[in-house]
Amino acid sequence: xxxxxxxxxxxxxxxxxxxxxxxxxxxxxxxxxxxxxxxxxxxxxxxxxxxxxxxxxxxxxxxxxxxxxxxxxxxxxxxxxxxxxxxxxxxxxxxxxxxxxxxxxxxxxxxxxxxx
Numbered sequence: 001x002x003x004x005x006x007x008x009x010x011x012x013x014x015x016x017x018x019x020x021x022x023x024x025x026x027x028x029x030x031x032x033x034x035x036x037x038x039x040x041x042x043x044x045x046x047x048x049x050x051x052x053x054x055x056x057x058x059x060x061x062x063x064x065x066x067x068x069x070x071x072x073x074x075x076x077x078x079x080x081x082x083x084x085x086x087x088x089x090x091x092x093x094x095x096x097x098x099x100x101x102x103x104x105x106x107x108x109x110x111x112x113x114x115x116x
Contacts, residue, residue: 003043003047004040005041007040007056010060010062014061021060026059026060029059030052030059031052047071047072047073048071050075054068
C-alpha cells in the first residue's frame, strides 16, 4: 500500500467516527493546505517532510517511524545514530533482515534491558 493511500484510509476511518478528520481540518492542524494533503493522499505528489509526517502521525494516532518508512524516509535521529557507525549498523541490519519478528523483539529487549 502506498503512503498516500494508507494516510487516506486511516484518516477516512477516523472521519467516519469524528468529523474533525476531514481533509480540510487535518490539513489545518498539521499546517498544510487541504489541496496539498489531498494530493499526498492521491499520490500526486511525493510524501511531505519528516516534520509534516510526524505531525500527521500524531494527528492520526499512527507510529511516526512506520509512516516515515512508508514514505521512504528514515527519521533524523536514526540517521544521526547510523552516521556515527555506518558500517557496523549496515552490517547489523543486513544480518537481521531475514530474522523472524520474535527474534528481533528479543534482541531489542536484551539490548534495552542491558542483558548483552
